[in-house]
Amino acid sequence: MKNNQSSIVNRQYSLTIGWLYPGLMSTYGDRGNIIVLTKRCEWRGIKAEVLNLNQDFDSKLLNDLDIIFMGGAQDLQQKIVSSDFSKEKIKLLREKVENGIPGLYVCGAYQFLGKYYKEANRSKIKGLGILDLFTENPGEGKKRLIGNIAIKNSDGNVIVGFENHGGRTYLGERLKPFGHVMEGFGNNGIDKTEGAIYKNSIGTYLHGPILPKNPEIADFLIEKALVRKYKKKIKLEKLDDSLSKKAKETILRKIVS
Amino acid sequence: MNLFLILFGKIFIFLSNLVNLGSGSTWPGHVALGINRNFLKDAVVKRKFKIIFVAGTNGKTTTGKFLQTILEANGSRVFQNNSGANLINGIASSIIKNYNILGKLNYDFAVFEIDENNLPIILETISPDFIVCLNLFRDQLDRYGEVNTISEKWRNAFLKLPKKTKLILNADDPKIAYLGENVKNETLYFGVKTIKKNAPEHASDSIYCSKCSANLEYKSIAFSHLGDWICPKCGLKRPLLDINFFSFCPLPGLYNKYNLHAAVLTSKSLGISNEQIIRALKSFHPAFGRQEIVEYKNKKIQIFLSKNPASFNQSLNAVNELKAKHIFLVLNDRIPDGRDVSWIWDVDFENNLKNFKKISVAGDRVYDMALRLKYAGISDFITYEALSDATTKETALLASSDILYILPTYSAMLDLRKILIGKKIL
Numbered sequence: 059m060k061n062n063q064s065s066i067v068n069r070q071y072s073l074t075i076g077w078l079y080p081g082l083m084s085t086y087g088d089r090g091n092i093i094v095l096t097k098r099c100e101w102r103g104i105k106a107e108v109l110n111l112n113q114d115f116d117s118k119l120l121n122d123l124d125i126i127f128m129g130g131a132q133d134l135q136q137k138i139v140s141s142d143f144s145k146e147k148i149k150l151l152r153e154k155v156e157n158g159i160p161g162l163y164v165c166g167a168y169q170f171l172g173k174y175y176k177e178a179n180r181s182k183i184k185g186l187g188i189l190d191l192f193t194e195n196p197g198e199g200k201k202r203l204i205g206n207i208a209i210k211n212s213d214g215n216v217i218v219g220f221e222n223h224g225g226r227t228y229l230g231e232r233l234k235p236f237g238h239v240m241e242g243f244g245n246n247g248i249d250k251t252e253g254a255i256y257k258n259s260i261g262t263y264l265h266g267p268i269l270p271k272n273p274e275i276a277d278f279l280i281e282k283a284l285v286r287k288y289k290k291k292i293k294l295e296k297l298d299d300s301l302s303k304k305a306k307e308t309i310l311r312k313i314v315s
Numbered sequence: 316m317n318l319f320l321i322l323f324g325k326i327f328i329f330l331s332n333l334v335n336l337g338s339g340s341t342w343p344g345h346v347a348l349g350i351n352r353n354f355l356k357d358a359v360v361k362r363k364f365k366i367i368f369v370a371g372t373n374g375k376t377t378t379g380k381f382l383q384t385i386l387e388a389n390g391s392r393v394f395q396n397n398s399g400a401n402l403i404n405g406i407a408s409s410i411i412k413n414y415n416i417l418g419k420l421n422y423d424f425a426v427f428e429i430d431e432n433n434l435p436i437i438l439e440t441i442s443p444d445f446i447v448c449l450n451l452f453r454d455q456l457d458r459y460g461e462v463n464t465i466s467e468k469w470r471n472a473f474l475k476l477p478k479k480t481k482l483i484l485n486a487d488d489p490k491i492a493y494l495g496e497n498v499k500n501e502t503l504y505f506g507v508k509t510i511k512k513n514a515p516e517h518a519s520d521s522i523y524c525s526k527c528s529a530n531l532e533y534k535s536i537a538f539s540h541l542g543d544w545i546c547p548k549c550g551l552k553r554p555l556l557d558i559n560f561f562s563f564c565p566l567p568g569l570y571n572k573y574n575l576h577a578a579v580l581t582s583k584s585l586g587i588s589n590e591q592i593i594r595a596l597k598s599f600h601p602a603f604g605r606q607e608i609v610e611y612k613n614k615k616i617q618i619f620l621s622k623n624p625a626s627f628n629q630s631l632n633a634v635n636e637l638k639a640k641h642i643f644l645v646l647n648d649r650i651p652d653g654r655d656v657s658w659i660w661d662v663d664f665e666n667n668l669k670n671f672k673k674i675s676v677a678g679d680r681v682y683d684m685a686l687r688l689k690y691a692g693i694s695d696f697i698t699y700e701a702l703s704d705a706t707t708k709e710t711a712l713l714a715s716s717d718i719l720y721i722l723p724t725y726s727a728m729l730d731l732r733k734i735l736i737g738k739k740i741l
Contacts, residue, residue, distance in 0.1 A: 085461065093690050113530070204654075305685075
């Protein structure tokens with residue numbers, strides 16, 4: 059059986075997608091995001107290469123990336139990743155984020171970009187300190203924030219997903235949220251913000267995974283990456299996203315009713 | 316007191332069956348435990364029968380069915396909790412249901428399948444004679460939490476077990492094997508013969524050492540994270556196997572070998588011989604929805620419950636082994652399925668769908684499954700919004716010599732059975 063999208067042979071463009079810790083930070087179907095980024099490039103004739111950056115990867119590889127993705131993890135795995143993040147790696151990743159390399163950081167990775175994570179037992183785990191945010195786990199007695207979620211981003215687009223997190227995240231004053239909660243909990247269940255967006259980096263609690271049902275975000279990342287790399291205006295060819303639309307409508311019907 | 320609760324419960328079960336309420340498998344236990352917190356403890360503390368617990372993400376019902384078949388064929392009287400009623404109230408209910416009118420439990424064995432999260436809690440009340448631990452895979456993260464958390468809770472509970480409880484553990488699953496480390500209990504290990512394979516499949520869960528967190532290495536892998544593992548740092552490795560082969564398996568699929576070996580090892584430890592086991596297994600019938608074959612409008616349908624990435628991959632392997640041409644995937648997102656369907660992106664559709672001539676999808680989340688297939692490079696499939704419509708059309712189109720292979724999630728499997736045979740469970 060063949061692809062339903064005919065691919066135009068256009069090897070003019072190519073992108074390298076870096077997947078940070080696919081072995082350790084891949085718990086909630088995260089690889090779906092990588093599959094979507096790759097396929098949406100391929101269907102448009104853009105060559106996409108995925109670089110898996112596992113434990114002990116050479117930090118220089120960060121310089122080769124056009125798009126960065128990092129997913130969620132279990133606690134043990136998160137600790138391993140934390141110890142693998144050398145000063146050199148942190149410095150380089152901060153540089154990439156500041157220079158506008160598009161990136162998607164989901165759940166555990168999103169928390170990790172912040173200043174710290176305070177555990178239920180009050181001990182603090184240091185974050186990478188790249189984004190002005192912090193996360194606190196309110197303690198054993200408090201519920202995890204779990205369920206379908208719909209948010210509206212600054213372009214007015216509705217984004218859907220599934221959230222499942224114990225930590226409550228609070229944004230610094232000047233950091234913009236990725237979206238505003240329509241239904242669900244978002245960053246902390248109180249201030250109606252969800253995720254964070256800084257330059258071209260998106261941090262979010264949305265699993266699902268996020269990209270299949272919200273292909274506009276995948277295209278945002280791809281377009282920004284091409285514009286940065288080829289230093290010219292590039293408009294992405296439209297794809298048939300009718301299935302994504304229907305899947306999104308299913309979620310919206312579910313949470314509105 | 317308990318006699319009154321049993322009587323009350325039995326009347327409830329009778330009435331519940333009469334009006335087809337369907338809550339007879341949990342409510343009587345719920346009420347009994349509400350009135351007498353020690354109901355269950357009292358009922359089993361001076362028991363004359365043996366209790367076997369079966370726990371793990373995948374294979375509980377089939378392993379329980381293997382055990383029941385072997386034990387009954389060898390003259391033992393066995394009772395079980397209803398499949399799915401695997402929390403403490405389900406176990407209490409099954410006990411109420413099986414008391415006779417004299418207030419006695421006239422059985423030799425109770426085989427209980429136990430929910431992953433509830434195993435430690437239930438162990439505080441009941442000390443079983445055997446605990447069979449099959450595997451831990453990622454499953455319903457919204458409900459169960461993460462694999463590491465569950466295995467840690469199990470480990471803490473196992474360290475407090477009385478000495479008489481025997482452990483039957485899957486040596487090929489590193490987290491399960493580790494449960495036998497430093498316990499005072501007699502422990503037996505099962506596994507399967509594995510073929511050489513280099514890297515674990517995608518979405519493997521416990522490839523880190525339980526002792527020192529280093530990355531485990533595998534000499535060979537059966538599937539997912541199950542195989543012949545060793546920690547290159549601290550030297551922890553797969554324990555020696557007490558069984559890795561059995562000459563007769565009534566069900567296809569490598570995953571059923573694990574279930575079978577678990578049941579055979581338990582049976583042998585009870586003194587049942589290989590010959591007796593084989594004779595018993597010749598009359599084995601699969602549990603509902605687990606490779607169960609159903610005749611519907613003169614067409615053949617086989618149902619493969621597929622509820623998480625590991626079980627879905629194994630179902631796809633099994634139907635490929637059976638040379639299936641026509642498959643039908645049904646994805647729901649109700650509480651028993653897990654409300655988060657992210658897990659379908661961890662299923663290896665990319666490599667497992669090449670041989671099918673026709674693929675159809677349905678379920679509450681039909682478009683999520685359709686999207687998954689589209690991104691796996693499949694364009695030729697049919698989507699249905701209504702399950703009954705899908706079932707009618709798909710079977711009507713089926714040649715009489717063909718089999719329709721259906722891979723549903725749990726609640727979808729129950730809905731399917733309702734359509735196909737008029738009732739959800741038995």
